[in-house]
Amino acid sequence: MLTVEGLQAGYGGSQVLFGMDFEAPTGQAVSLVGRNGMGKTTTVRTLMGMLPLRGGSVVLHGRPLAGLAPHAIARLGMGLVPEGRRIFGSLSVEENLVATARRSATRGHWSLDRVLGLFPRLGERRRQSARTLSGGEQQMLAIGRALMTNPALLVLDEATEGLAPLIRREIWDCLRTLKSEGLTTLVIDKNLTEMAALLDRHHIVEKGRVVWSGTPAELASRADLAQRYLGI
Numbered sequence: 364m365l366t367v368e369g370l371q372a373g374y375g376g377s378q379v380l381f382g383m384d385f386e387a388p389t390g391q392a393v394s395l396v397g398r399n400g401m402g403k404t405t406t407v408r409t410l411m412g413m414l415p416l417r418g419g420s421v422v423l424h425g426r427p428l429a430g431l432a433p434h435a436i437a438r439l440g441m442g443l444v445p446e447g448r449r450i451f452g453s454l455s456v457e458e459n460l461v462a463t464a465r466r467s468a469t470r471g472h473w474s475l476d477r478v479l480g481l482f483p484r485l486g487e488r489r490r491q492s493a494r495t496l497s498g499g500e501q502q503m504l505a506i507g508r509a510l511m512t513n514p515a516l517l518v519l520d521e522a523t524e525g526l527a528p529l530i531r532r533e534i535w536d537c538l539r540t541l542k543s544e545g546l547t548t549l550v551i552d553k554n555l556t557e558m559a560a561l562l563d564r565h566h567i568v569e570k571g572r573v574v575w576s577g578t579p580a581e582l583a584s585r586a587d588l589a590q591r592y593l594g595i
């Protein structure tokens with residue numbers, strides 16, 4: 364599904380990614396984990412076309428993405444739940460969802476009703492303006508909005524950060540449901556316990572490179588890795 368090879372990117376004069384290599388195979392959920400500032404968000408921005416590729420390749424479904432604009436990459440099936448949510452506060456819940464709706468002839472069948480079925484809290488608040496939602500509900504809205512694009516690959520950047528435990532659990536439950544329906548997912552998060560119940564594979568990012576990859580069980584058996592690269 365997604366293959367990233369030798370990815371290089373950065374900001375102005377500073378290079379941040381020095382050859383990222385990883386894959387998100389169809390139907391699997393994989394992570395990028397690592398300490399703050401190691402390049403995870405920069406990787407996401409580059410995948411989405413928000414930052415130019417300075418080297419290497421990103422291939423989605425056999426299609427190279429280099430040089431494509433974010434909207435073209437979204438149309439090819441990359442659905443982003445960005446860090447900080449970025450929902451439209453002045454629009455209602457329903458308007459936020461409808462704003463990104465995209466029918467795909469080949470992928471998915473997400474509709475307003477299905478998203479509201481996945482997140483009943485949003486259904487109860489569909490006519491409320493989005494800024495009146497709690498942080499967790501806004502996060503659900505950000506996920507729902509990405510689903511409305513009928514993505515082939517869902518990318519979540521710190522989707523549970525700063526949320527209350529109960530809401531966090533709801534979001535992880537929802538991600539497990541989506542995975543069981545076959546959605547391919549790339550998750551950036553810090554919660555190894557919750558991720559273990561979802562993921563097929565972790566990728567540890569250190570200074571703009573993937574330095575280790577393996578299953579959640581393999582990572583759990585390597586206290587040295589968690590200490591060295593994740594600061595746990």
Ligand SMILES: Nc1ncnc2c1ncn2[C@@H]1O[C@H](COP(=O)(O)OP(=O)(O)OP(=O)(O)O)[C@@H](O)[C@H]1O
Pocket residue numbers: 374377379397398399400401402403404405406
């Ligand atoms: N807009 C920007 N301009 C310049 N440098 C940036 C910009 N955004 C991030 N950086 C730098 O790029 C490096 C990697 O940041 P990035 O946000 O990708 O890390 P991260 O692994 O996602 O960490 P975090 O969990 O803190 O978001 C950091 O040194 C950061 O200071």
